[in-house]
Amino acid sequence: MNKRWLELSVGAMMVAGIAALVALALQVSGGSMSRNVGHYPVSALFENAAGLGPKAKVTMAGVTIGEVVAVGIDPDTLMAEVRMQIYGQINYLSIDSSASILTAGLLGEKYVGITAGAEDDLLGAGDVIEDTQSALILEELIGQFLINLGDK
Amino acid sequence: MLSFVVSCIANLGAVFLHKLVQMGQALLMLLQAIMVQPKASSFARLIQQLYVVGVQSLIIILVSALFIGMVLGLQGFTLLSAYGSEQAVGQMVALTLVRELAPVVAALLFAGRAGSALTAEIGLMKATEQLASLEMFGIDPLHRIVAPRFWAGIISLPILVAIFSLVGIYGGHLVAVEWLGVYSGSYWGNMQQAVDFNEDVLNGMLKALVFAFLISWIALYQGYSCLPTSQGISAATTRTVVYSSLAILGFDFILTALMFGGAV
Numbered sequence: 001m002n003k004r005w006l007e008l009s010v011g012a013m014m015v016a017g018i019a020a021l022v023a024l025a026l027q028v029s030g031g032s033m034s035r036n037v038g039h040y041p042v043s044a045l046f047e048n049a050a051g052l053g054p055k056a057k058v059t060m061a062g063v064t065i066g067e068v069v070a071v072g073i074d075p076d077t078l079m080a081e082v083r084m085q086i087y088g089q090i091n092y093l094s095i096d097s098s099a100s101i102l103t104a105g106l107l108g109e110k111y112v113g114i115t116a117g118a119e120d121d122l123l124g125a126g127d128v129i130e131d132t133q134s135a136l137i138l139e140e141l142i143g144q145f146l147i148n149l150g151d152k
Numbered sequence: 153m154l155s156f157v158v159s160c161i162a163n164l165g166a167v168f169l170h171k172l173v174q175m176g177q178a179l180l181m182l183l184q185a186i187m188v189q190p191k192a193s194s195f196a197r198l199i200q201q202l203y204v205v206g207v208q209s210l211i212i213i214l215v216s217a218l219f220i221g222m223v224l225g226l227q228g229f230t231l232l233s234a235y236g237s238e239q240a241v242g243q244m245v246a247l248t249l250v251r252e253l254a255p256v257v258a259a260l261l262f263a264g265r266a267g268s269a270l271t272a273e274i275g276l277m278k279a280t281e282q283l284a285s286l287e288m289f290g291i292d293p294l295h296r297i298v299a300p301r302f303w304a305g306i307i308s309l310p311i312l313v314a315i316f317s318l319v320g321i322y323g324g325h326l327v328a329v330e331w332l333g334v335y336s337g338s339y340w341g342n343m344q345q346a347v348d349f350n351e352d353v354l355n356g357m358l359k360a361l362v363f364a365f366l367i368s369w370i371a372l373y374q375g376y377s378c379l380p381t382s383q384g385i386s387a388a389t390t391r392t393v394v395y396s397s398l399a400i401l402g403f404d405f406i407l408t409a410l411m412f413g414g415a416v
Contacts, residue, residue, distance in 0.1 A: 010202045013210060017311025020318040024353045028246050028321060030344025 038088035039066060044099040044129035049080035050137055051110040052101055058084050060114040065090045068112060084112065093123040100133035110135060178373040185298040197300040205266045205301065206308030212261055217316040220257060221323025224248055229332050242339035243346040245324035250347060250356045251412065254317040256404050259363035262309050263396035267371035270301055271392040274375030275385035298372050305368030313360035355411045362407060366399045
């Protein structure tokens with residue numbers, strides 16, 4: 001076998017492999033590696049955080065601006081404490097922003113939606129969002145509906 | 153009765169010790185083969201082996217990737233359209249391929265296509281005493297024969313897996329978008345949202361690297377240690393395919409559990 005042809009075909013395979021990896025990075029994963037641009041921690045206390053877990057999205061106006069890091073119980077208030085990381089470039093959330101737990105679609109994943117407030121003071125690292133709205137729990141809703149139905 | 157039990161336990165111990173000795177030999181063979189200063193001429197031999205192990209496996213990898221991607225697209229579409237969410241087919245195809253199917257199927261094909269050939273080749277070299285004559289010339293067959301084949305396997309399989317993933321995703325695109333009419337934007341868009349380069353693509357590549365190591369090691373050791381007869385070579389080739397496949401599937405579970413499970 002011709003030595004040149006051998007080297008050429010091996011080189012072509014290498015190039016194809018690297019090109020495939022680049023295509024996987026850009027086309028398939030959408031170049032989503034560039035998201036470690038720094039972030040700051042924020043937490044919020046919810047009455048009920050059912051279905052929310054680490055890596056859930058934090059969005060504002062439907063745009064992802066961070067992710068949930070941990071969900072735990074706050075020992076003082078016995079409420080669910082949701083700790084989040086907000087991307088560093090989103091540094092204009094006011095201190096009276098509100099957070100609610102939303103569902104994508106009827107059966108979809110839970111995520112946190114932030115609605116901006118009106119204050120001039122900004123939300124900084126370690127601040128707590130006070131104004132929260134809990135997860136919608138379908139079973140409780142149906143339960144209340146049945147009780148209301150029974151009262152009539 | 154007691155002596156029967158004792159002899160059973162003794163046999164068990166003998167089998168275990170035998171396997172342990174084999175594993176030790178395999179490890180020593182590998183270490184001796186790769187712990188060496190590469191010479192200029194070893195690069196040419198590596199290219200030669202990359203051609204045999206890698207380039208010649210391309211056809212089977214491309215064809216199976218295309219068909220597996222197309223089947224995933226078809227099955228995913230049928231399943232997901234029952235829930236009215238057939239836009240998610242891109243995400244399903246890409247995650248299945250990148251995380252699991254591409255590394256595992258490519259590795260299984262690689263074990264059958266390249267691993268068995270390596271074992272048979274080295275086994276025949278041993279049977280025809282080519283390895284022994286190399287030693288007579290003062291050339292270490294581990295460096296000359298085993299090392300370039302080992303490195304060729306390690307380099308080839310990750311490349312083949314990357315190609316497999318991409319071709320499979322385009323195969324899914326062919327069926328889901330071109331044939332069944334899923335909107336192309338949601339095929340790629342959902343996929344790009346769901347697939348993370350570090351977490352999914354690079355972990356898949358890491359799997360490929362582990363599988364490449366396992367296959368090359370098993371294939372080379374089986375060839376190097378086989379009985380130098382025609383039955384011995386045939387048995388060693390069979391063992392290469394069986395052991396490699398079992399090792400791939402077993403390690404795949406462990407790696408998946410480490411990478412994607414247990415994040416609680």
